[in-house]
Amino acid sequence: MKQKIIPFIITIVLGSLLYYVMLPPLNLSDPSFYPFAIFLATIYYVSVQISKFKLNNNIIIKVKSKNSKQWEEMYFVIGFVAVFVLIMFVNLINSPFFNASKYYNRITIQEDGVFEKDVPEVDFNALPLLDKDSSQKLGDRVMGQMPELVSQFSVSNLYTQINYNNEIVRVTPLEYADIIKYFTNRKNGVKGYIIVNSVNGKVELVKLDKGMKYMPSALFNENLKRKLRFTYPTTIFGPEKFEIDEEGNPYWVVPTIKYAGVGLRPEVTGVVVLDPITGKSTKYKVGEVPSWIDQVYPSSLILEQVNDWGKYKLGFWNSIFGQKSVVATTEGYNYLVMKDDVYLYTGITSVVADESNLGFILTNLRTKDTVFYAVSGAEEYSAMASAEGQVQHLNYRATFPLLINLNNTPTYLLSLKDNAGLVKMYALVDVTDYQKVAVSDAKDGIEAVVQKYLGNDDATTDTDTLITKDITISKIKDAIIDGTTYYYIIDTNNNKYKLSIKVSPNTVPFMEVGETFNVSYKELADIYEIVKIND
Numbered sequence: 001m002k003q004k005i006i007p008f009i010i011t012i013v014l015g016s017l018l019y020y021v022m023l024p025p026l027n028l029s030d031p032s033f034y035p036f037a038i039f040l041a042t043i044y045y046v047s048v049q050i051s052k053f054k055l056n057n058n059i060i061i062k063v064k065s066k067n068s069k070q071w072e073e074m075y076f077v078i079g080f081v082a083v084f085v086l087i088m089f090v091n092l093i094n095s096p097f098f099n100a101s102k103y104y105n106r107i108t109i110q111e112d113g114v115f116e117k118d119v120p121e122v123d124f125n126a127l128p129l130l131d132k133d134s135s136q137k138l139g140d141r142v143m144g145q146m147p148e149l150v151s152q153f154s155v156s157n158l159y160t161q162i163n164y165n166n167e168i169v170r171v172t173p174l175e176y177a178d179i180i181k182y183f184t185n186r187k188n189g190v191k192g193y194i195i196v197n198s199v200n201g202k203v204e205l206v207k208l209d210k211g212m213k214y215m216p217s218a219l220f221n222e223n224l225k226r227k228l229r230f231t232y233p234t235t236i237f238g239p240e241k242f243e244i245d246e247e248g249n250p251y252w253v254v255p256t257i258k259y260a261g262v263g264l265r266p267e268v269t270g271v272v273v274l275d276p277i278t279g280k281s282t283k284y285k286v287g288e289v290p291s292w293i294d295q296v297y298p299s300s301l302i303l304e305q306v307n308d309w310g311k312y313k314l315g316f317w318n319s320i321f322g323q324k325s326v327v328a329t330t331e332g333y334n335y336l337v338m339k340d341d342v343y344l345y346t347g348i349t350s351v352v353a354d355e356s357n358l359g360f361i362l363t364n365l366r367t368k369d370t371v372f373y374a375v376s377g378a379e380e381y382s383a384m385a386s387a388e389g390q391v392q393h394l395n396y397r398a399t400f401p402l403l404i405n406l407n408n409t410p411t412y413l414l415s416l417k418d419n420a421g422l423v424k425m426y427a428l429v430d431v432t433d434y435q436k437v438a439v440s441d442a443k444d445g446i447e448a449v450v451q452k453y454l455g456n457d458d459a460t461t462d463t464d465t466l467i468t469k470d471i472t473i474s475k476i477k478d479a480i481i482d483g484t485t486y487y488y489i490i491d492t493n494n495n496k497y498k499l500s501i502k503v504s505p506n507t508v509p510f511m512e513v514g515e516t517f518n519v520s521y522k523e524l525a526d527i528y529e530i531v532k533i534n535d
Contacts, residue, residue: 007047015040023229030236031263034087038080045076087262094261096308100316106265107305109361113371116408118362120338124446127413128161128168128198128337131399133421135159135170135196142194142203149174149205152181155194156216160241161335161342162294168198168337173242173250173276175217182219189213189277193242193250212250212276216240224252228272231281232256238268238298245292250276253293256283266304268297268368294342295365302344302363303329306370310348326351327358330380332400341366345403347380348372356382357431360403360410375410378434383412387427390439390481391416393488394526396424403431406450415442425524428453441524466520466531471497473513487511489530497521499530507533 024036096103130138139155153174161170173193176182189211195204216224228237238255245251252274257266271289274281289296310327311319318324330347337343342365347357357379363370378386384398401412406428416425416439423442426449430436440449471491478487487508489497497519501508511517520532 004051006051007044010047011040011044014043018043020226023225025229025236026234027236029259029262034083034262037083041076041079091261091264094264096312096316096319099260100312100319102260103265103308104312106267106308107302107368107370109306109309110369110371111374113362113373115373115375115410116405118371118373119336119403119405119410121408122404122406124450126168126199127404127446128335128402129413129415129423129426129446130170130196130198130201131415132159132161132170133399134201134415134423135198137421138196138201138203139172139194142205143174146205149192151177152185153177153190156242158242159196160243160295161198161337162243163337163340163342164195164244165246166340170196170198171242171244172196173212173215175215179219182217185211186213186218186222190215193244195244206248208250208277210277214252214274214276214279224274224276227279228254228274228281232272232283235272235283237272238266238301241295243293243295245290252276253295255296255298266301268301271296289366291340291366293366297363297365297368299333299344299365302365302368302370303333303346306346306348306361306363310351323351329361330357332380334400334402336362336403349379373410375431377410377431378412378429380412383429383431383434384414386429386434386437387414387416387439390427390437391425394424395419398427401429407454411453413446424526425449441522466522467528468518468520468534470516470518471495472516473511476511476513485509496527497530498524498527503530504533 018036018039022032022036024030024032027033092098136155136157136159139159143150143153143155154177156172156175159170159172161168164171171193174190176185176190190213191211192205192207193212195206197203213222214224214227215222218224221227221230224240228235236257236259238257240252240254243251243253254272254274255268256270256272258269259266268286270283270285271293272281272283273290273293284290286296307328310329313325319326327348328351330349333344333346335342336345344363344365345360347360349357356377358376359372359374361370361372380401383401387398388396396416396418399415399417401414404411404413410431412429412431414427414429415423416427418424425439425442426446427437427439428449436453438449438453440452471489473489474492474494475490476487478485480486485501487499487501489499489511491497499508518534519530520534521528521530
């Protein structure tokens with residue numbers, strides 16, 4: 001009897017420790033459950049084998065059971081193989097081979113969207129120009145100004161984009177800097193979070209009266225994942241998001257997931273909203289989620305479902321052979337904020353020709369309502385390359401574009417950054433014709449590039465800010481960019497100038513080294529732009 005009980009006790013003890021570390025959902029449809037089950041079975045098997053030995057006169061001997069059979073040890077292997085074969089069979093039945101239509105219908109997409117009707121004209125006073133990378137730099141900077149916090153806490157890299165009291169912001173919590181800092185601060189918890197305004201770049205460190213205890217960087221039972229797992233042992237979770245409600249109270253928003261078969265066709269069934277201060281949580285079903293929550297559906301899951309929609313529209317075999325009407329999302333994505341909701345934006349391109357887009361989709365990340373807009377044009381990375389080509393001599397790098405409605409026309413808005421990650425210029429690129437590009441210095445504001453793009457840049461040039469002086473040409477080179485000839489000049493004082501042939505078509509082409517001209521120019525990043533050649 002003792003020989004049978006001891007393996008169970010060992011398995012329960014070691015299995016509990018293993019569960020505490022691995023935190024798998026006790027759910028047969030989740031792939032992460034099976035490594036835990038294998039370890040558990042291995043512990044029991046090894047314990048049973050060890051229990052068959054005993055010490056007799058200082059010699060370890062094997063005790064044979066009356067019911068023992070020669071092939072008893074094969075049970076363990078046979079069990080593993082049987083489970084593996086069963087999983088393979090279940091997943092085969094649930095695979096696209098037999099269920100292409102179910103993969104296609106994972107997301108419902110309205111395919112007759114009208115861009116100028118659904119997407120309001122851009123308001124440049126409410127445009128989220130700051131991307132995640134720039135927000136991180138601002139968040140790190142504000143932490144560096146508070147030595148009493150930076151020595152104890154670090155800034156999480158989550159930076160969730162949300163609509164907060166009708167403002168477009170990114171929010172991210174502070175975290176324990178390391179294990180030692182956790183033990184020295186766990187009594188009071190993490191005392192704040194950061195809000196970065198994506199429109200004007202204003203950064204605020206919000207200090208909390210009561211600290212947040214249930215965090216990803218916390219240990220033991222205060223660890224966020226462990227708290228969720230012990231509260232909901234059978235629930236499958238998606239990636240957690242940090243959000244705040246309209247009163248500024250912090251919460252962890254974690255989607256709940258269900259699978260078909262084992263790990264196939266994941267779908268969001270709702271969210272768990274956990275208060276990191278008290279540890280109290282509430283589980284909501286899809287359709288019952290509070291309106292202040294902006295991101296219910298993970299972006300990665302939306303992209304996966306849209307790709308299935310584009311792949312299996314005409315069945316499994318067509319997705320491999322022929323590939324008629326097979327489309328896919330482009331590599332990157334961005335966010336738009338409209339009507340108090342956050343939307344995911346990405347382009348849709350043919351799988352056989354990815355240099356241009358067939359259109360794009362907008363997905364509401366709270367409701368999963370998705371609309372396809374059949375606006376053919378430049379693929380996002382082509383637009384980025386086109387913008388970079390305008391300032392190729394400066395080696396700036398373009399950010400992934402924002403999609404805006406400018407004069408009822410879909411237009412890409414990009415930032416151009418230097419090697420330090422600082423925004424130096426803005427660019428506008430026509431979606432349907434990526435050869436139409438305008439760039440302007442960031443310090444002149446977004447309106448400058450808009451007017452330049454619309455052909456009204458001369459009207460917006462402030463003559464009071466122009467500098468007029470004589471320059472003597474030391475070097476001059478020309479380059480054709482998008483059909484326009486530009487001349488790049490270095491004067492005898494080693495200053496650099498950019499000059500369009502449009503400024504003076506009868507004078508510029510005949511400029512030579514050594515000649516002196518009186519010019520009016522404005523300062524751009526790392527270069528001067530000549531806007532007038534004076535008589």
